[in-house]
Amino acid sequence: MSKKQKKTFESYYSEIYKSRWTELKDILIKDSDGFCLSDNLLQNYYLDPASRAAALALNVQQGESVLDMCAAPGGKTLILATALRGTGTLVSNDRSSDRRRRLKDVINNHLSEKFRQNITITGHDAAKWGLFEQNIYDKILLDAPCSSEAHVLKSSTHLQRWSPARTKQLSIQAHAMLAAAVDAVKPGGVILYSTCSLSPLENDGVIDKLLKKRSDLVDIENLSLNSGFLEDLSAESTKYGLHILPDKNNGAGPIFMARLIKK
Ligand SMILES: C[S@@+](CC[C@H](N)C(=O)[O-])C[C@H]1O[C@@H](n2cnc3c(N)ncnc32)[C@H](O)[C@@H]1O
Secondary structure, eight states, rough: HHHHHHHHHHHHHHHHTTTHHHHHHHHHHHHOEEEEEOOOOSSEEEEHHHHHHHHHHHOTTTTTTTEESOOOSOOOHHHHHHHHHHHHHHEEEOHHHHHHHHHHHHHHHHHHHHHTTTTEEOOOOGHHHHHHOOOOOOEEEEEOOOOOOOHHOOOOOHHOOOOHHHHHHHHHHEEEEEHHHHHHHHEEEEEEEEOOOHHHHHHHHHHHHHHHHHHTEEEEEOTTTTOOGGGGGEEEEEEEEEEOOOGGTTTTTOEEOOOOOOE
């Protein structure tokens, strides 16, 4: 692990989070308790309570056509599938073949035949989705690949990959995926954009960029701090969405989420 890289990482985030960074960092290094998903599943699945809140925030209803653009390993897909209860359609996509194998196992091991018969697993590049399907889905979850600072703090391999340029690059990629989601969702349909990043570039920054180019196509919904999907989590409002940060949530998060409605 390069000391210089660690220093750049530290100063990048302490510049953003100021005195709060030390506490955030300490809690991010620890493993936190997962929420146990068990309702309507063949076996329990554990995931971060803030990740669960992001999937619930899409508010999927029976009969809807749903796309999970970056679905592996599949915790959020399980939540979307149990909301559909085998009705409507769910496309669970992930470009990585290794991670897609895990996604397939998670689906097969946790969902009954009835709850998985409406699921199609695909391996497309989410950023190119709009080239092939437009105005198709009622709801889209875009849980974008991000800097995932919790991983950077826990692993020297992730730290080596991290740089200020990488967070910028990830924000550009996320913007391309979000623009594709806007094309793929029906008018009146909803996109839930989420990341587990602490970098504002990858969160509000992606929405800022989208609005500069496509404000004629989307409205951003004002998410209330009292939204039911938050249950006992404490979120903070950002320019466009909510941020659930681990120092205020017993280690749950970070998760940023924003809800976009296509006009
Ligand atoms: C944050 S993870 C998704 C976690 C997942 N939603 C869950 O709840 O288990 C991001 C995923 O995006 C996938 N990915 C990265 N680039 C992609 C692309 N261009 N198109 C589709 N998926 C991509 C990665 O393989 C990774 O599995």
